Amino acid sequence: MTRIFLAGAGPGDPELLTMKTARLLREAEVVLHDSLVGPGILALINPDAELVDVGKRCGRASAPQAEICRLLVEYARTGRMVVRLKGGDPVIFGRLTEEMEALRAAGFSFEVVPGITAAAAAAAGLELSLTQRRIARSLHIITGHGADAGLPAHDWSALARAGGSFAIYMGSKHLPGLVEKLLEAGMAPGLPAIAVESASLPAQRVLRATLASLAGAVARAAPSGPVLVLVGEALG
Ligand SMILES: C[S@@+](CC[C@H](N)C(=O)[O-])C[C@H]1O[C@@H](n2cnc3c(N)ncnc32)[C@H](O)[C@@H]1O
Structure with a gap:
């Protein structure tokens, strides 16, 4: 069963999340999110989940993509349910390819969940x-x-x-x-x-x-x- 999801958070309004992404956020054990994902959506995440803001790591404006890929694989290896939450739709200017390639190279399967761009x-x-x-x-x-x-x-x-x-x-x-x-x-x-x-x-x-x-x-x-x-x- 897939335990890793690359999901779109939509443009910001929590009501514009898909029902599927909203459910995944309630069930997630780890959520790696962009800095564009606002408090209204973060509030919907399982309160016991570990939240990782990959937009603001190490005091930088944003973590380099290679570091995000490394973290994603590291969390996938824990066997916990991981949601990588991206602003808008992950297939549009979402650096999705790099993250999918990193997961595939490490032997993980995943599911991509669209969002409103x-x-x-x-x-x-x-x-x-x-x-x-x-x-x-x-x-x-x-x-x-x-x-x-x-x-x-x-x-x-x-x-x-x-x-x-x-x-x-x-x-x-x-x-x-x-x-x-x-x-x-x-x-x-x-x-x-x-x-x-x-x-x-x-x-x-x-x-x-x-x-x-x-x-x-x-x-x-x-x-x-x-x-x-x-x-x-x-x-x-
Ligand atoms: C890295 S791209 C991510 C696009 C995202 N995957 C999507 O489908 O909307 C970030 C850019 O998307 C646009 N963007 C994302 N959310 C926005 C919003 N709520 N209002 C206006 N522009 C937005 C801006 O042009 C921003 O610089």
């Missing part, structure tokens, strides 16, 4: 559909953060040509550079662009702008929570 929660909160007949025939989920901590190496022209809606994760740090790339690639400066901070949480803030004005609006707002950027005609 930030883009879905942000769009729902805005009462906007990311796809729309004739206006947005595709949705592109992209990162705004490259592996080397700079801008990601996207094919910007291909993205601009593709049209549709864009959900940009981890985009706030390099937003001016991202916007510049998208404009250079041919996207219209007046394209609707929205930044949603802390989607689904009471602290949620929405900044509506155009592609050209978004970076300035976000800089002035100085967000402290996670920010998702949505761009496209359907966001108008």
